[in-house]
Amino acid sequence: MVEFLQFTLSGLSFGMIYAAIALSLVLIWRGTRLLNFAQGGMAMFTTYIALEVIRHTGSYWAGFAVALAAGLVLGGAAELAVIRPSLGKPELNAVIITIGLLILLEGLAGIFYGGQYRSFPAAFSIIGLRVGSTPLGVSRADVFVAVAVLVATLLLAIGFRYTSAGLRMRAAAFNATVARLSGIRVARVITVGWALAGLIGALAGVLVSPSTFLYPNSMDSIFVLGFTAAVIGGLDSPLGAVVGGLLLGVALSYASGYLGSQGSDLTALVALGILVVVLMLRPDGIFAGARVRRV
């Protein structure tokens, strides 16, 4: 029973990371109908920037803030520089451009910072918490991960629901043509969506790097699982992204916890199994709206 609790809690903490990546993918998908393969690469790059700032200032929170700001800038800049010129061209072109961006960022990270594994500090103690004498399997740092992603998600949800900028974003995602006719600058809204996605991705990068180390490819596997979470939840649904991320995190935690070393080798296979089952039942993800697909 204690084991089960430990696996669940640590799964939820990791699931929050997948949820954050999934959320950033959903933000971009709703605006641009594009999968951003550079999302993980952008998060890796902003985490390197955070590491540099922490090293020079000695303050974790300065690095944290700079990483989020850098994510915001990088997301917006990527949209303006390479994504917008590709719209209207064949659909897969933009996908290949994001792959090109990912490879470019990984190359640049290697040039500036070298390929070796760097350790990244955690915000709080990584010593496991206990209730009485029972270890919970999570630390203060893990709790911070969950709280940070939850706060970011809630802020986004409130922003989307109660601000006029959020209303514009929802309108643009719902129907770009009508939104444009109502005087919304859809192009600007899309840039803001990319910037927000960059911010959420940067948050995920800073939060996950204490447990994965930082190197030019360090976000690859996190990106794959975040993408999986987004697909499980349904790419149009921010709620689906969070639920998909938590589901995946907990399931993978059980798999590696109960199946031993073979289980941790097969985490990707377990994730594939979950994805296949979900997509066989709901081809557009769990939270897909009952919408008619145009053929």
Added chain:
Amino acid sequence: MTTNSTPRVLGVALAAAVLVAILSIKLNTFRDYQIAEIAVEVTAVAGLTILTGLSGQISLGNGAFMAIGAYTTALLLLHLNWPFYLVLVLAAMVTAAAGAVVGVAAARLHGPYLAGATLLLGVALPSVAYAYQGEFGGDQGLDVNFTTPSFLGVNFPLTRWEAWVCSAVAIVTLVLLANLGRSRVGRSWRAVRDDEVAAALAGVNVARSRILAFVVSAACAGLAGALLAIVTGLVAPEAFTITLSIALLTAAVIGGLGTLAGAVWGSLVIVLVPTYATDVATSHGLSSSVASNIPIAAYGAVLILVMLVFPQGIQGAVRWLLGLFWHSPTPSWHTASISKTHEKEGTQ
């Protein structure tokens, strides 16, 4: 592709074979190795360009089929010592069966959902090799023993023989795919891609057509995997990462999606651009971490630029250039309609 008649396809194939033979004899061992590498990529990318370009289904997991082909090859050579041509046939059959299974699951999915499922397949399948070390050798992998046949004499370089074998398989695959693309099967793929409902009304079995595209594409990837096994002499999960699957799709799109010539251009780009950039970087005496990463950054930049400057890929640019310099005798309305259909093929 629609304009290629069988004699023309065979003529181009023969010319390519002669070119490869001459190059492999003139150039050094490293270049022979590169020829083999390009032929491996061409085989896999051609299968993928059929799947994504003609049948309209995206796959980010064809690296997994390459892994199946490579492990089948390694196990057959290791335990049963079969002749290589039989190994190739069986590798293609095993991966075709795997392609059928994936195709059945994929027939219901579309767009990013299919991309996600196949991407995870590409990541998950090679990890089986870590979990079952006894059978698949874990991260050490399996050794593949491949030698030159005795009739070529003892002094014939192995890399040249490998370049010949790989190029021969690649060229035969391209000829078969060119014919398949022009056949009834190819027409039904295009019909399903352009309008599913209209194709079904016209009597095309949509699900079967989709699954068949996966089978063909998987068989090509399996052949490529078998070739990769003999070229590298080792089959290990490290070779079949997410990077490989993504590189295949990248090559297909960069070259010109849906065209076999594009598969060749794309393979040339993904094999030669990183090597060329490495040569330039090392010859300028840069530090090793910078020199080893400049090719990666340059490759990423090339991908972005090609997609922005040539939306139809390299083959689209080649067609445009040919149109500038070479006035065809056909009336202008005719060429215009042909180029329009080609454009349409590229966009899907």
